[in-house]
Amino acid sequence: MSEAQAQRSAMPRLNEPAPEFDTKTTHGPRKLSDYKGKWLVLFSHPADFTPVCTTEFVAFSKAHPRFQAMNCELLGLSIDSNFAHIAWARSIEQNFGVKVPFPIIEDLSMKVAHAYGMIQPGASDTSAVRATFFIDPDSKLRAMVYYPMSNGRSIEEFLRLLEALQTSDKHGVATPEAWKAGEKVIVPPPQTQAAAEARKGEGYDYTDWYFSKKAL
Template structure:
């Protein structure tokens, strides 16, 4: 019976597609180090939901410290953090206390104890080619309306760059605020991309619009 359940879970994980950008993020209710939380509890805030392979592992420890250090900057931008792994709440509690004792860093965000892999499966965090029991390093940016806006997937072996997460949040928020796009390696203060014109008349007008224009489809402006 237990084998049947395990096989059924494996089939579900293998067949479950990843969530889609621009669609509502999968709804969940989960046990966390801050009590039972639902996705809906975060409405009105941006949410960075991220998974790590396992508690008490070195790369994950460096990531948790980095995310904790990033938390004040995220808070200024109205962003909450929430971690996840397939470990128990007791393991999470012991690990965050261990991090505080050994590294002097307090983990301010909740961590989901996803022992039944429910949230991990909903968000496509399990990559059977890497591990059948540990979540990969997945990160989801969910906007205040609950829409999935960005996803980053890293393998078990590679710790994430939290400054890139901050840059991504800044870019998404700039897009929402100004109706623009952001070029490669953009950072706050750099010029942004004006969306290309959709008609020949607009293209003609664009050349006279006063933007920094290379050609009708390529204009930048300061925001």
């Protein structure tokens, strides 16, 4: 198996258990089981003391109460030491007036980064790309989002996606493009010809047998 194939085979997969970790962070030891019963957004950044990463940490920190209100915790990671993480968090507070309220994983060994496919050889062999993982209360991986090193993520989109995932789980529905809370959701398509023929009369916002919406 080539190195590239080994990297791909190590990639986590959606709707399967998220890779375990037991590691040092700026808030003390953390392991995946600590987050059982809650959602977790685990995200990596290329390096401390870099400008794009700083904007993301400021935005994640400001949004932290909104994530917590949705039973979700945040956990950062880069291939830097705890000392670097602490110094950077203090710098963010001093220069931007924002306190980083969530832990940051020290991953000098790159063990967690490799387990989650955060290292992309086409981008760098020594830094994690901007990878974001949504892990549900049962420790299953539900979504993965990758950004290049040069471009910052949208934390508002992550909040939107988290709410969409929780809505789908709670109500057994799907959500359309750019869906936001309060908008209509998509009813699962019928699975038999008879059910398809009956769909029009079921009281949904009907467009065709496979495309119907409803309000929650």
